[in-house]
Amino acid sequence: MTTQELIAQIRKKQSFLVVGLDTDLDKIPRHLLDEEDPIFAFNKAIIDATHDLCVGYKPNIAFYEAYGLKGWMALEKTINYLNDNYPEQFTIADAKRGDIGNTSTRYAKAFFEDLNFDSVTVAPYMGKDSVEPFLAFEDKHTILLALTSNKGAFDFQTQKIDDKELYKHVLETSKSYEGSDQLMYVVGATKATYLTEIRTIIPEAFLLVPGVGAQGGSLDEVCTYGMTKDIGLLINSSRGIIYKSQREDFASAARGVAQEMQHAMQAILGKV
Numbered sequence: 001m002t003t004q005e006l007i008a009q010i011r012k013k014q015s016f017l018v019v020g021l022d023t024d025l026d027k028i029p030r031h032l033l034d035e036e037d038p039i040f041a042f043n044k045a046i047i048d049a050t051h052d053l054c055v056g057y058k059p060n061i062a063f064y065e066a067y068g069l070k071g072w073m074a075l076e077k078t079i080n081y082l083n084d085n086y087p088e089q090f091t092i093a094d095a096k097r098g099d100i101g102n103t104s105t106r107y108a109k110a111f112f113e114d115l116n117f118d119s120v121t122v123a124p125y126m127g128k129d130s131v132e133p134f135l136a137f138e139d140k141h142t143i144l145l146a147l148t149s150n151k152g153a154f155d156f157q158t159q160k161i162d163d164k165e166l167y168k169h170v171l172e173t174s175k176s177y178e179g180s181d182q183l184m185y186v187v188g189a190t191k192a193t194y195l196t197e198i199r200t201i202i203p204e205a206f207l208l209v210p211g212v213g214a215q216g217g218s219l220d221e222v223c224t225y226g227m228t229k230d231i232g233l234l235i236n237s238s239r240g241i242i243y244k245s246q247r248e249d250f251a252s253a254a255r256g257v258a259q260e261m262q263h264a265m266q267a268i269l270g271k272v
Contacts, residue, residue, distance in 0.1 A: 001118045002139055003206065006090050007230050009055045014266040016231055017258060018056040018092065018208070019046065020238025021078065022063050027243055029250050039067070039074035042250075044081060046242050049251040053262040056090035056118075057082060058208075058236055079115050090234070091118045092208070096145065098123030104133035112137045119143050121186060121208075124170050128177050135179030141206075142183055144174055147198070149188020149211035171201045184208055187226070189217020189235070195225035204228055210236045212261075219261070223268050231269070237261060 010016045021043050025033070028042045035041040047057065059078060064071035082089050093111040097104065097120065111120045112134075119141035122134055134142040147157055147167045157167045174183055187198060189211035198207075207226055211217035212235050219235060226233055237257075245253035 001090050001141075003141075006055065006206070009088055009090070010231050011269075013052070013055055013262070014269055015053055015055055015262040016233050016235055016265055017054040017261050018058050018090070018234045018236040019050055019054050019241055019254075019258065020094070020210070020236050021046065021057055021059040021242065022238045023059075023074075023242070024063060025067070027246065029246050029248060031248060037070075037074055037077065039064070039071065040077045040081075042242075043074070043078045045251040046254050047078075047082065047086065049255040050241070050258040051086045051089065053255070053258040054089075056092060056234060058092040058094050058238070060238070061093055061095040076115060079117060083116055091116075092143065093117040093120040096121050096123050098126055098130050100126055100129045101133070104130050105136075108134045108137055108140075112140045119184065121145060124174065128173075131174065132177055132179065135177060135182050140182065142179075143208050144170070144183055144185050146171055146185040147187045147191050147194055149190045149217065153188070153191070168197070168201060171198065175202070184234075186210070189219075189222050192218060192221040192225055195222065199226065199228075204230070204232060206232050206234060208234045208236060210238075212237055212240075219264055220268070227268075227272065235261070235265070 023039050023042055025038060032038045032041050059075060064075040079091060082091055097107040111117045121143045122131055124131055124144050158165050161169060174180060184206040187207045187209055189209050209222050212219050241254050241257045244257050
């Protein structure tokens with residue numbers, strides 16, 4: 001999916017919501033455990049209930065790796081179901097990979113070619129040779145961890161080097177990478193006030209923003225500080241949507257939360 005196709009979907013659906021598929025067998029409704037593939041059954045129901053309200057889905061790869069081969073098979077079925085039935089959805093492999101050279105190339109092939117995701121999250125702290133192998137894939141997007149929403153982000157990301165925070169060095173340096181026009185960035189909603197300075201460095205790039213909802217981030221604040229003329233934001237919500245109910249009404253409950261978020265986004269888009 002190209003950036004322009006993503007923007008078109010946002011405008012068509014009046015939504016820039018991404019639903020995170022952090023599927024945990026300990027949290028899904030008990031009746032699904034009788035299914036042949038409980039993870040895929042849960043994901044399929046969530047996707048079918050919310051696809052018209054969002055523009056993307058983000059499986060967190062750790063939740064699939066944890067179940068070994070069965071988890072990977074469920075992930076493959078999930079991405080294939082999305083690509084076959086809802087090809088307009090922007091798909092994100094939340095893998096947070098970060099290695100060098102041929103290793104990064106293999107990670108990229110796994111997610112971009114074998115599983116056919118549109119994008120993958122990448123940790124930048126080993127430098128350009130851990131990022132550029134991902135950028136070599138045409139019409140695929142690399143989402144760089146820039147300023148994350150967790151408490152430990154302050155351990156390193158905001159520490160200053162030559163009077164400038166480390167995450168700003170990451171943002172500025174990444175613009176020199178070959179294929180940098182395919183970069184997006186993770187910026188946590190709990191760091192919304194940082195967005196003004198971030199936008200001076202990367203004024204047009206798309207930002208994947210976790211932390212709205214369960215982690216306490218504000219949608220209005222993120223949009224005030226981070227929105228561009230082409231929207232430039234993807235707001236991810238995972239637990240707040242998919243685990244709204246653990247009963248048989250879980251899919252309709254998830255839809256209700258997604259619909260509330262889509263309505264809020266529509267109202268914001270109506271003002272810009």
